[in-house]
Amino acid sequence: MIEYRIEHNPIQVKDLPCRIQRRRVSGWKMPPNTISCCRPGRLGNPFVCESDPQVAVDAFRKLVTQNVGHFEISPGRLQFAKKTHPDTLSPDYGSWLREQAIPKIRTFNLACFCPLERPCHVDVLLELGKKSLIQDGLLIP
Template sequence: MPERIQLRRTKGWRKPEGAIVVSRPSRWGNPFRIYHGHSLIGPRWGQARGTWGHINANACIYGYVTTSGHMDIQAAVDQFRLLMNVRARDESDRLREWLAPLRGHDLACWCPLDQPCHGDVLLEIANFSTESEVTA
């Protein structure tokens, strides 16, 4: 079963053969991120839906969602899952095509393995076989 790998910059470490990098700025990178623990940075919703590749940080909105409370990485992962659900609903064939290279491969990102990561969402949906399972 494919799993998430944490990328490292330590001497001698190598990405496992066959693993695919899904961090920013790959085409599968999460366009949503947390800024100073209180703001979610991301593209305008229409841009996020229409872009299937990397979205440059300069094209994103600071304060996409802002709160006086603490916002953790789970909020960015939740937005990514929502984007995938919308894509599954509106463009399921294109989503399957976009996910196809990931199917059956380990996915590598910089997120610590004990923290939420959009890579977990990609692992989950890339390895499901039907649209109904993607949107569950």
């Protein structure tokens, strides 16, 4: 059992927010309490790597946590996605995500089209959201 603390009153919940795989099939609807983190939205990963998705996830982690602005981009390796939100390439993107976006999305499930068995940038967002809850005293580890 996980506890969230709201105004000094701990509230127990069964699960932390989780990753949801979006689907392009008739009748599928995104579950309640879920935010899309797909491109071309601001929460989408601006990087792709067809041969190794972990490379794109690692680049996203560096962009968000370390404000790294220099990446080795090459064919067959890390590349910028064709449809990406222009703000994700801003030098202030990592700060915006950590200081403004994460506090707003940290209690929501996050959805992306990546298969659940593969690495995804949503895992990074969920990790940062959990750290934010702990730092603010809302989650008792």
